[in-house]
Each structure stands twice: as structure tokens, then as C-alpha cells.
Amino acid sequence: MEWFDALVQGVLLGGMYAQYALGMALMFGVMRIVNISHGDLVILLSLIGISIATAWGLGPLPVLILLVPLAVLMGWVLQKAVLNRVVGSDPLPSLIATFGLSIALQNLMLQIWSANSRSLPGHGIESQSIEIGGIYIGLLPLIVLAVATGLTWGLDLTLKRTRFGRALRAASADVEAAAMTGINPRAVYAMATAAAVGILGFAAVFQALRSTVAPADGPAQLIYAFEAVIIGGMGTVWGAFAGSMVLGISQAIGFRIDPGFGVLAGHIVFLIVLATRPQGLFGKALS
Amino acid sequence: MTAVLSTHGLLARYGDFQALYGVDIELHQGEAVALIGANGAGKSTLLRSIMGLLPVAREMVLLHGEAVGGTTTDRMVQKGVAIVPEGRRLFTGMSVEDNLRVAIDQAARMGAKGGWTLPRLHLLFPILKEKARTQVQSLSGGQQQMVAIGRALLCQPRVLLCDEISLGLAPKVIREIYAALPEIRATGTAMIVVEQDVGLARTATDRLYCMLEGRVTLTGRSAEITREQIGKAYFGAGHGVV
Numbered sequence: 001m002e003w004f005d006a007l008v009q010g011v012l013l014g015g016m017y018a019q020y021a022l023g024m025a026l027m028f029g030v031m032r033i034v035n036i037s038h039g040d041l042v043i044l045l046s047l048i049g050i051s052i053a054t055a056w057g058l059g060p061l062p063v064l065i066l067l068v069p070l071a072v073l074m075g076w077v078l079q080k081a082v083l084n085r086v087v088g089s090d091p092l093p094s095l096i097a098t099f100g101l102s103i104a105l106q107n108l109m110l111q112i113w114s115a116n117s118r119s120l121p122g123h124g125i126e127s128q129s130i131e132i133g134g135i136y137i138g139l140l141p142l143i144v145l146a147v148a149t150g151l152t153w154g155l156d157l158t159l160k161r162t163r164f165g166r167a168l169r170a171a172s173a174d175v176e177a178a179a180m181t182g183i184n185p186r187a188v189y190a191m192a193t194a195a196a197v198g199i200l201g202f203a204a205v206f207q208a209l210r211s212t213v214a215p216a217d218g219p220a221q222l223i224y225a226f227e228a229v230i231i232g233g234m235g236t237v238w239g240a241f242a243g244s245m246v247l248g249i250s251q252a253i254g255f256r257i258d259p260g261f262g263v264l265a266g267h268i269v270f271l272i273v274l275a276t277r278p279q280g281l282f283g284k285a286l287s
Numbered sequence: 288m289t290a291v292l293s294t295h296g297l298l299a300r301y302g303d304f305q306a307l308y309g310v311d312i313e314l315h316q317g318e319a320v321a322l323i324g325a326n327g328a329g330k331s332t333l334l335r336s337i338m339g340l341l342p343v344a345r346e347m348v349l350l351h352g353e354a355v356g357g358t359t360t361d362r363m364v365q366k367g368v369a370i371v372p373e374g375r376r377l378f379t380g381m382s383v384e385d386n387l388r389v390a391i392d393q394a395a396r397m398g399a400k401g402g403w404t405l406p407r408l409h410l411l412f413p414i415l416k417e418k419a420r421t422q423v424q425s426l427s428g429g430q431q432q433m434v435a436i437g438r439a440l441l442c443q444p445r446v447l448l449c450d451e452i453s454l455g456l457a458p459k460v461i462r463e464i465y466a467a468l469p470e471i472r473a474t475g476t477a478m479i480v481v482e483q484d485v486g487l488a489r490t491a492t493d494r495l496y497c498m499l500e501g502r503v504t505l506t507g508r509s510a511e512i513t514r515e516q517i518g519k520a521y522f523g524a525g526h527g528v529v
Contacts, residue, residue, distance in 0.1 A: 163392040170378045170389045176340065177376035179360035180369070182393030182442055235380070 005135050006256045007249060012138070014248025015145030016210065018241045019203035020221050021228035022151055023196035025240035029229050030159070030172050031192055033083055034095040037102040038225055039218030041078075041197055044105055045071055045204030046213040047113050050120050059123050060209055068201035075197025079190040087189060102218065109215035120208035144206045148241070151199055156237040158195075168192050172235075227270040233283020242282060246273075289352055291316055291477050292337070292368070292446050297347045297356075299329075299336045306332040308501045312479075314446065319468065319478040321488035321509060324498035325521060330481045331373050333498070334448045338370050339363050350446070365397045369444035373451045373481075375435040377423040384419040386434055390441035401443025402474055408437045411467050429460035436464070440471065447471065449480045453487065465491055485517060499523055 020042060027033045048070065049063045058066075082101065086093035128139040159165035171178040171185040178185055207213060207221070224247060232243025247266045254265020273281065290313035299307040307329050314320050322330045336343045339360045348356035350366055358366070378386050387405065394401070409416040412433040418426060423434055432452055439447060453461040461484075468491055472478060482488035488495060489509040497505040497520040505512065505520030 163396065166381075166385055166389050166392055169381055169385070173378040173380055174376050176360070177372060177378065178389070179340075180338065180364065180372060180376070181390045181438060182361050182364035182397060182399075183389070184359075184361045 001134070002256065003253070006252045008135055008137065009141075010249030010252030011245055012141035012145055012248070013252055014245035015141060015148040016203070016206060017224050017228050017247050018148035018152060018244035019144070019199065019206060020225040021232075021240040021244045022148075022155055022237065023199045023203075024225040024229045025232070025235075025237050026155065026192055026196040026199075028226070029234040029236070029240065030168065031087075031189060032091060032172065033087060033189075033193075034091050034098065035083075036095060036098040036222065037105055037218070038098075038200070039220065039222035040102045040105040040109075041071075041074065041218075042200050042204050042207060042221050043213050043215060043218045044109055045074075045201055046120070046208040047109060047118065047215070049205055050118050050208055050213075051113075053120055060120060060125065060205060063120065064202065064205045067205055068198055071201030071204070072194045072198035075200075076190050076194040078197065079193035080186075083193060084186045084189060087186075102222075106215055106218060113215060115214060115216070117212035117214040118208070119212045120205065122209045126209055140206075140210055144210070147202055147206070148244075151202065152237055152241040155195070155199070159237060164188070164191060224266075227266065230280060231270055231273045233280025236280075236282050239280060239282035243280065246281070290314055290349070291318075291351060292479075293349045294333070294337065295347055295349065297333065297336060297343060299332050299341050299343055301332075301341075306501055307336065310498075310501070310503055312496050312503065312506075314477050314479055317472060317475050317477055318494065319472055319480060319492040321492040321495040322479055322481045322498065323483075323485055323488050323495055323517070323521070327500075328498040329501040330498055331450055332501075334370060334450050334479065334481060337363075337448065338368065361393075364393070364442050364444075365399070367399070367443070367445035368448065369439040369442040369446070370448040371432075371435045371439045371450060371452055373454070375431050377431055377434055377438075379424045380422065382420050382422055383415055383426070383434055386423055387415070387437055387441055390438045394441060394443050399443040403440045403443055405441075408440060411470060412437060427460075429456050429464065432456065432460075432464055436467070444476055447476050447478045449478060451481055451483065453482065453484060461487070485521075497521055 024038055027035050045067055049067045052058060052066060053063050082097055083094060086097045126140050129136045130139060159169060167183045167188045171183055171188050175185050228243040228247050229240050231246050232239030246269060250269040251262045251266040255262030293313035294310055297307055297310040310333055322333065324330050332341065335341050337348055339358045343356040345356045346354045350368065355366065378389065414430055415433055415437060418430060423431060452464060465487065480488065480492060492509045494507065495509045495512065496503050497517060499520065505516060
């Protein structure tokens with residue numbers, strides 16, 4: 001029972017990781033842009049959300065409604081102003097540019113919000129739980145999981161069925177050939193990064209609700225997102241979702257074994273997947 | 288008659304290497320023109336320069352009299368120029384239908400008018416209907432070439448550039464693909480065809496240009512030019528034609 005409980009908690013934790021991982025699946029998995037500032041963007045959005053909530057006395061839902069469009073705008077500006085200049089077949093320029101951006105963002109946040117940990121007041125939602133068959137499930141983690149599932153489903157359908165999705169997949173497969181069919185790759189990439197950071201707007205609100213955030217927390221979120229995408233396999237949105245579940249369950253079970261072992265257990269499972277199945281659980285082997 | 292597409296003293300370079308030294312060609316309404324020449328003569332470079340894939344000066348390329356040199360590739364497509372690129376360059380990991388749909392999507396977005404639809408393309412290349420759900424990388428070379436041609440046609444071009452569409456294909460498949468060209472021309476689309484096979488190039492086109500080391504060395508009506516003339520222009524002066 002104790003282990004089943006760990007499994008359930010792991011799936012719920014995986015829901016949170018999936019929200020980080022989806023944006024990464026789109027940028028790293030599909031567009032092959034390495035965005036080192038991914039985690040810092042989550043934290044920046046969380047801190048903005050907390051400030052909005054405090055200043056105007058808003059609950060989590062209005063904050064979410066304000067924060068997601070802001071995140072979309074940030075993503076669009078990020079791609080237009082920075083990433084479109086460094087995008088190409090070589091991943092190194094985007095890695096260096098976003099590494100610099102990551103450090104700049106952390107210092108900017110430190111300057112504005114100081115090093116204190118903060119969280120978003122949830123007006124009681126964070127402490128409610130439901131009992132199912134002797135297991136207590138937190139309402140908030142359940143909402144996080146439901147939202148993550150909905151976002152994954154929506155993103156997957158967008159990539160498969162819409163004009164934008166096809167254009168993005170085409171540009172990712174061969175950017176020059178995409179231009180030969182009339183696609184403006186920079187415009188498509190700007191929309192894709194806007195979507196990726198927009199999803200981080202959701203992650204930011206839930207992250208600030210379920211725990212505390214501080215300006216230096218970004219890199220840890222970045223690692224979880226990377227690990228989830230690699231475990232699941234590049235280029236598949238549901239793969240990133242499944243990868244998040246594997247990571248969440250590994251951490252929850254590791255945590256049951258020893259409270260200090262949880263995060264490390266996730267890293268170990270990630271390394272095992274990387275060593276034995278480098279294309280990821282759901283990725284196609286590179287030919 | 289003004290040309291649909293023309294180049295004027297076109298210069299192009301890859302870094303320090305100059306690939307084209309002042310190329311003048313023109314293409315008229317509904318015409319098919321062949322571009323022949325040895326490897327490295329600059330045929331593909333010429334097409335890439337027209338498509339905005341290499342930087343060129345604005346007045347070096349005219350489209351319906353408008354200077355368009357150096358326009359971005361997606362804008363050239365919007366202006367009615369499409370290319371079947373060398374090596375096909377299909378979107379791997381996507382199905383045949385999705386590859387074609389990418390072009391349909393963009394034509395719709397840009398409001399391009401033209402007669403090419405998926406059903407009409409299926410009449411031209413029936414195998415594309417049968418293989419609609421197949422991933423492009425598992426098609427045969429000839430089938431892939433048909434997807435590449437279809438994708439370019441669905442951009443609704445008034446000018447179609449074909450780069451080495453017979454390369455690496457079996458003679459039977461080459462005949463099948465070249466059999467489609469008259470139907471494409473019948474829609475009023477003008478074509479430039481880069482072709483290694485001189486015989487094929489002559490029968491499929493009205494006029495031809497022969498290139499050598501970045502320059503046009505011969506031009507004339509495909510049916511009237513002799514093999515000797517082509518031999519000289521192809522290999523350069525001083526090369527004995529046997």
C-alpha cells in the first residue's frame with residue numbers, strides 16, 4: 001500500500017514535471033533549440049505572478065489568466081529578439097545565447113525580488129485533498145495533472161492536425177525546404193516559442209502554488225524538463241509526458257526508500273535510460 | 288514578348304569561391320528551358336540564386352519585369368516561383384499527405400490561385416494517393432521525386448524550377464516523371480529544367496542553355512542545336528569532339 005501510494009504521488013509529481021517538459025519538448029525536441037533559460041523563465045513568471053497576486057489581491061485563476069498571455073508574449077519576443085539570430089543546424093549558438101540569458105535573468109530577479117523564497121497564496125486550494133480507497137490525494141496535484149494532460153493533448157493535436165503544426169514540423173525537418181514551400185521559418189519559430197513559453201505560464205502558477213520559488217531555482221526545473229524529454233524521446237509530445245511520469249515515479253519511490261535519495265533516484269533512472277535506450281522510451285532510433 | 292523570368296549579369300559566390308560570372312538567361316510564358324552542363328558548371332547555383340537561397344543583387348533577377356534578386360525564399364514562392372530541389376529535400380518523419388499539405392496550407396495562407404489540387408495531383412501521379420499515409424523516407428526514389436514535384440506544384444507556381452529530377456532514378460521511372468511535364472506546361476507554367484541527360488533535356492524542352500564554369504556557353508532552340516555544338520559548349524573550347 002505504501003508503495004502504491006508512492007506510485008500515485010509519483011504520477012502527480014510527474015504532472016508538474018510534464019508542464020515544464022512540454023515547452024522543452026517543443027523547443028528542444030522539435031525545433032532543436034537548446035534553451036538553457038527554460039527554468040529561469042518559469043521562475044520569472046512565478047515571481048511576476050506572485051507580485052500581481054499581492055498587488056491586486058487576485059486568486060490563482062485570475063493570475064493564471066493574466067500570466068499565460070504575458071508568457072506567450074515573452075516567448076515571441078525571446079524568439080524574435082534572440083533565438084532567430086542564432087537558430088541553425090548548429091545547436092551551440094542557441095545554447096550559449098540562452099546560457100547568458102539564464103544568468104542575466106537570475107541576476108535581474110535577484111535585483112527585483114531579492115533572494116527570499118515566496119509562494120502564491122492559493123486561498124486554501126493547496127491544502128484540500130480527496131480520499132480514494134484509503135489514499136489521500138491532494139486536490140492541487142490532481143488539478144496539475146489534469147491541466148498537464150490537457151496541455152499535452154492540445155499540443156499533440158496542434159502539431160499533428162493544424163497548418164501551424166505541419167509548418168513547424170516541416171521547418172524542423174528541413175528549414176530550407178520549408179522556405180521552398182512558402183513557409184517563413186522565423187515566423188513559425190516565433191509562434192512555436194510563444195506557445196512553449198505560454199505553457200510555462202501554467203507551470204509557473206502551479207509551481208508557485210505547490211511550493212516556494214526563489215530566483216536561483218531555475219536550473220533545477222531545467223534539469224527535470226531536459227530529463228523528461230530525453231527519457232520520453234525527442235520529437236514526441238506524449239513521450240515527454242510519459243518521461244515526466246517516469247521521472248516523477250522514480251523520485252517518489254526513491255524518496256520512500258530514503259528522503260535524501262529522491263532526486264538522485266530520478267537522475268539515476270535518467271542515466272539508465274540514456275545508456276540503454278538513448279533515443280528515449282518512445283523516440284525512433286536514429287538511422 | 289517580355290520574359291516571365293530573367294537574370295542579368297547574375298553573380299553568385301559561396302564565400303571566397305565565385306560560382307557564377309554574369310549569367311543572362313530568360314524564360315517566357317509557358318516555355319520549358321533546359322539547363323545543361325557538367326558537374327560544377329553552376330546550374331544548381333543559378334536556381335538557388337533565383338530562389339533567394341544565395342545572396343544576389345536586386346536587379347540581377349527580374350520576375351515579370353520586377354527586380355526580385357535576393358528576395359527571401361518564402362517570398363519568392365509567394366510571387367509564384369517554386370522549386371523541385373536537388374536531392375528532393377522532403378520532410379522526413381512526415382507522411383506523403385502531410386508533405387503535400389504543407390504546400391497546400393501555405394498556398395492557402397498566401398491566397399495563391401492556381402489549378403493544382405490534391406485530386407488533380409493524384410491523377411498525375413496515382414501512386415501518391417495509394418501511399419498517402421506512408422512516411423516519405425520509406426518511398427522509392429521515384430515516388431519521392433513525385434512527392435517533391437507535387438509539393439512544388441501545390442505552391443501554384445507560374446514558374447517551376449526543376450533541379451536534377453532524373454538523378455539516380457531507373458530509366459522507366461525517369462520516363463514516367465518526364466511524361467508528366469507536358470501536362471504541367473499545359474497549365475501555362477513556365478519551367479527551367481536542370482538535366483544531366485542531354486538527350487532527355489533536348490526532347491523535353493523548347494530551348495536550352497549550356498553552362499560551363501559559371502558562364503553560359505551556348506543557347507538556342509533545343510531541336511536545332513547540334514551534338515557538336517553542345518559538345519564544345521559542354522567541355523569548353525579546345526576539347527576535341529570525337
